[in-house]
Amino acid sequence: MAPPLLFRLSRLILLLLSLAVAAAARIVPVQYLYPPFNLTYLNFIDTNGVFLLSPAANFSAAVYNAGATEAASSDDSQSRYFFSVLHTASRTPVWTATTAGSTILESVVLSLSATGLTLLDPSAARPDPAWSTPRLRQPVAALRLLDTGELALVGGRDNATTLWSSFDHPTDTLLHGQTLRFGAPPLSSSASDHDLSPGAYHLVLTGGDALLQWGSLTYWALSSDPAAVQDSSHPVASMAINASGIYLLADNARDTVYRLLFPSPPAATAIMGLKLDPSGHLRALTLTAGAGAPTTAWAAPANDCGLPLPCPALSLCTPGGNGSTCMCPDALSTYSSKGGCTPADGSVLAVPGSSCDADNQQRYRYVSLGAGIGYLPTRFAVPDTSGDAPTACRDLCSANCSCLGFLYKNSSRSCFLLRDQMGSVSRADAGVGLFIKALPPPAPQRRGSSSPLSLITIVFGIVLPAVAAVLISLLLYAMLKKRRPQVLKKKKSGGGGGGSWFKLPAMLSSSRASSSSVPSGDGEGVGEDEDDVLIPGLPTRFTFADLDAATDGFKWQIGCGGFGSVFRGELPDRSTVAVKRMNVGLGGTQGRREFLTEIAVIGNVHHVNLVKLRGFCAEGPRQQLLVYEFMNRGSLDQVLFRGAKLEWPARLRVCVGAARGLAYLHGGCDRKILHCDVKPENILLDDRGGVKIADFGLAKLMSPDQSGLFTTMRGTRGYLAPEWLMNAPITDKADVYSFGMVLLEIVRGRKNSKKHQPATAEDDHETSEYFPALALELHEQGRYAELVDARLEGRADVAEVARVVRVALCCLHEDAALRPSMSVVSAMLDGTMDAGEPRVELLRYLRMYGRGLVDLRPAGWMDPPPGNNKGSDTTAAAASSSWSPPSCVSAQQLSGPR
Template sequence: MEPLLFVATIFLFIAPASSISFSEFIHPNFTASHVKFIDYGGSFLTSHNGTFKAAIVNTRSQQNSFYLCIIHVLSNTIIWSANRDTPISGSGKMNLTPKGIIISDENGNLKWSTPPLKSSVSALRLTEMGNLVLLDGFNGSLWESFHHPTDTIVIGQHLPAGESLSSAVSDYNLSTGDYSLTVGASDAELQWQGQMYWKLSMDTKAYVDSRYIVDYMAINRTGVYLFGNNGSAVVIRVVLPPSNFRIAKLDASGQFTVLRLSGSDLEQEFMGPDDGCQIPFICGRMGMCADDATSGSPSCSCPAGFHLASQNTSGCVPSDASHSLPVACNSTRKESLLNSSVVSYLRLGYGMDYFANHFFQPSTYDVNLSFCQELCSDDCSCLGIFFKNSSGSCYMLGNVLGSIMSSSTVDSDLVGYIKVLVGPTQADLNPNNSSSNQNQDFPLVALVLLPFTGFFLFAALGFLWWRRWKLHKSIDSKSGNPNTLSSGDLEAFYIPGLPQRFDYEELEVATDNFKNLIGSGGFGAVYKGILNDKTIVAVKKITNVGVQGKKDFCTEIAIIGNIHHVNLVKLKGFCAQGRQRLLVYEYMNHGSLDRILFGNGPVLEWQERFDIALGTARGLAYLHSGCEQKIIHCDIKPENILLHYHFQAKISDFGLSKLLTPEQSSLFTTMRGTRGYLAPEWLTNSAISEKTDVYSFGMVLLELVSGRRNCSPRSQSHSMDSNSSGVPSSSSSASALVYFPLLALEMHEQGKYLELADPRLEGRVTNEEVEKLVRIALCCVHEEPAIRPNMVSVVGMLEGGIPVGQPRVESLNFLRFYGRRFTEASMIEEENGQSDVTIIPRANASLTSTTTGFPTCFSYVSSHQISGPR
């Protein structure tokens, strides 16, 4: 017995020092190093069934860089690393102490540790899901690796909103790279150097299920999901074939990949972005990426005027040795460029693009190329620009320069310029000598003749201008040309600060003699034009010129020419020549909201509708509260809400606006606006204020929800009878015509908000999202202006900064009256077989029907419909 006891005692002392790999648990005062567990490949702990292991390992190209990692055993894939930015040598140690995990180098210097914990550590556990957990004495979790992800998540792990995955520098260098995947409130985004270049929702495999605020991202057996509403609702999903094991990884190249286990290997089943050229640094700095049709993978080269950099750096540099690419200044100090250098720009040409152009708004609109370059030259963080001729949009490339995309599908109107520093010349280096030599070599005769030459040249140009003016005046007086601009016209239309003045002939050429008609209204027609600098514009030609037309024309110039807001259409210029009155606006490439919302094209998604509503509200709030003088639009309708890139809403047509000082009573009684959007106060000679615009906005908001006209004379899919929906018969006639504002009120009272949503959305909107807009809209259309919210409050409700108001039903009962009249009008139409029915309210708000006129909503029909789409 004594020999056996001796052997057992020896084993007891030797075992803790040997390289035995433990299963599931280890306890404090444990030490591990790669050398100590070299027989197990550095592995010192495995999960219960051996699916994962904890090990101190290195990578093939980093022989002296060792990391504490969690590894999926079957595929030998690292899913987490502790000291990714502070590697140790093979002799470095991992110590488990009562205070947590401590990683130190061979000399005992601290390299990494877990944060301070609320109690002492009792054990370290590696779970079957791959989670490394520090436990207290009651098996409670003190710290988990799942809560501190690196570049990978696995099934069972959540990546909360606000948290990120960070790529490694390379497959063999686990240090934090430049790419990150961040889970936001509504999406998951890939970023490079803080700049977005891909979103999960934009992938063709992704489905947007709801608009809840995102709580976390997770993967499971069926795919990738963003969850909201405390994990009970799917916000975005990517459905994949069932798999018991998969990981989601942000790889070193900048692509977000999802891989599933196939045998002992992980095979890729999802990748974003799927086009490698959309990765910002795929070809290095200033490298040009193009799709290789043969290999199907991106190919890299250098743009014209550039060549490959040295082997030690990635990307391209200017071919001209005197040119160099600048480095952006520190964001905290806006220092100027090198004093010995001159800024210049290398043109990339057309057919090229940059990833940031698709995710960031231009730095400014409606400028020329020179101004765009000046902006970049004055900003030391700007490294280049992309300029769009048609819109005058200036995109600035800031802070760090990535790769350039080359493709035949790139917008042919977009051209890039890269900022370069031109090295100093010999004259710059020795200015004193240069100056003295120049004075010595300069001929004396030139000093005498140059002043006289300049004088005679100036006199000749003056004479030629005078002759041309006399000839033009003579021709006009003989022909009776009404376009002649008299000094009186110049005097009358001169307003300080106005935008550019155009000649009538110049706009005639720009519009191809006014052939390209894109819209019309009560004041005239709108034509598409191209100016000499290739800028695309919309030219509004006022046709019914009279006292009122001239007055409104001057008003519109005075208002629009001096206000600037991202949600207001910008007036670029005007023409006041003889009897010709024209306005030149920035061109809105998506046209007016009514064409998109009520047309037969692709359906507007809910988020796009919400963004349009918010943009319009912000524009109106600026007109009402942000200007030096209050501005009331008076004609808010879908035709006057124009859509630019990414469906950015811009309010147009200020010809009906009134400027009011804060001291004024806001009272004027002339009927203005468009039928269907006019507030009740127009009919009762009550005070007209900014709350009139609020009412019109509410009516537009209801149309955004339903995707139909509030007063459509035709049967709609929203039409219901009392048997199917519970809607009282007062809201629908025998032909199932519906007055939508009344239907919105009735559904609000019943809490059936989804019944109001555009059926073309096919479930891609929630009851809560519709409720929010409907309640805001009903608050806006209260009969009494005083209880309508102002537009600043409306913006706050839309943004979520203030609670959504509760509509007052007693102030909305007038909608029931109009609903009954709408039903009566429908029945008259059926009985008379008329397709056109107009019911015009009198000043006392009594209603009379007629069988002539334009088919329209009975409520709030003005004595004349003015303005129109631009």
């Protein structure tokens, strides 16, 4: 009997051990989890996905199924899991390890190792992590979760060193004790309650405010909230929340810039969180210790109609006591719960890019939504133009591929282009007009069976003429190929320059005579075997003979530089133009195709503060000419440095106009365009007060092997941003830096360069200092009047001077990420936004350069030879440097289409 008894006892012991192991597996660790550790959501079904608790169980780390909290019928929602930190009682996510595509599926593993945290699918062919913590400075000892909601990887002795923290990488929630730093990625809403991947709404912290944005459109600003109070004018460095309210803090983390107090603050011991929800609302949530959903202590915007999409697109949102209502404006009577409102007459609303189609541009129309209907995001936007008639605003929208309509304010004559996407509309003042771009309804097609007569009509009326046309075209092509004409006579549609740009691409498919038989000026022409280049959307195409006649044999030179020489010309319609003859070659068919493509891009960029491209010429391997509108006062450097003095109001107009032009290049056209050579020589003026940026896009036209014509860099000494010299990525903030230097020169009326020669002996004391360093010093002392051009003799508004100087210094921050965008610069200069406060610690290099302790020039830089710096098209000549930064072309390509 003994053996059976022992056998039974052994089985009982094994069963008890297995139960103990299973029970231990379901025990959730508290505060610390140690590597190595791997899991899927299947490992913790019994614990609701939780695998780590904070000491008081306020928060938990879990593999979280967002769809499981609702009675979701979709199988897809039930299978979406995320690695999240949850408020335990309400299971509200406050942080999620997610980027686009990092959803945890059944086969995805969350791994904790000595190198960090990783989400990956080991069964994939290439198991690249969907998400992981960055490379850490020492091995990980543990994963730690605190009662503040902070999830951290710790190391070192006694786990005292924080290697990575979720508080430094917020997703959609900011918790009490956590700060959102200026320059850090914004808070992003989740796509929906069931999908925690990044959504469409963002909370962005700028140097002077906190903004809610939908795409690039701002729809709420903390400074404009009725409950907000401004305590100081310091630059904003961080944002924080506690039980009493929201605070924008200065760099010392103590002084408040703005504070917004909650109307009914909860208890001081409450756990507060600021959450950007999927609808676009920013909510202050009280996360209670007991069960139940969080309560909302405050929300912005105040009502649903303050959101970009409370109703379907173009629907009219009307706030009410029981919530908002949605309906279509009278002009858009067709309503669809999914597609929004459409024109009652059957017109087709434009979509981004549709206006680039030449046929559509000839047929589009604008649908007025009626007086008193506006568009919320324009409240926080900078006007694209001011002072122009509505027709000019319409034409500006027509020429912009991404424009879907425009809003015009009669009181200020301001024009706002509505780009890329449209939300719902709202009530506004009677003086506001909203116009939506549309195409006429398609022609109705007749229905019914075909008859023998209709078949005969089709055959003899369409097919046979088409066949005959093809045969005749082939015959003419063979004759033209056999016989090369000597000179292409001028055509009325091309030579006069009066044709519209969207009617001219067909000219490229005409005979090769237009590109091969015209003398190139140097005995070279395009070979007969070159393929015709067909590029849609080109501006007016001129022949070389047209422009030779217009400039009287290139007789009247008005400027020259690295890109080429500029000549004054007159077209047959008596309009004056500036003809730029570029110092580059086409480089074969592919080079010619790229050149024409870039011309199409630049020709489609239209703004009141950008010089308009009237046309071009591309003949032979060495004939590239650009035809621009003529600005009769010349460049800013001619007027400011060498001409009569420019009064202060005119200087301020130059500042604002140039800023608006650059802001449009960076964010208003369908592609982001970096200028890469912002300087007074490239800002042109006319006698009617017009201010226009020139030479935008020319650096993009230059191929990398052609950059040696002026320098291996893109820019001019004295205006180059520090990142050009530090092998750092080049973004639009390089243009912001250059523009800051230009602003200081406009204030002073002289070049910033230390080597500038004084006009008289009396002026010597003004030129001995490096002016940006002097501007920084006098800014700290508040002595702005001493920075103004002495020739103005005190005729300058000191408050406006102070604003311009402060904006300029903000543009010169050594860290590119901390410079304002050009749209913000424009708003600060025209007074629609308060000027930011420069951060002195980011400007110390200016003093060092002024004392000769550092050199802001690349190795091998040589000054341009005397006499090569004249006209309105000047680019500093330089020897090739041993350092080769990324070209401007690469910077634009990295930005991608907008």
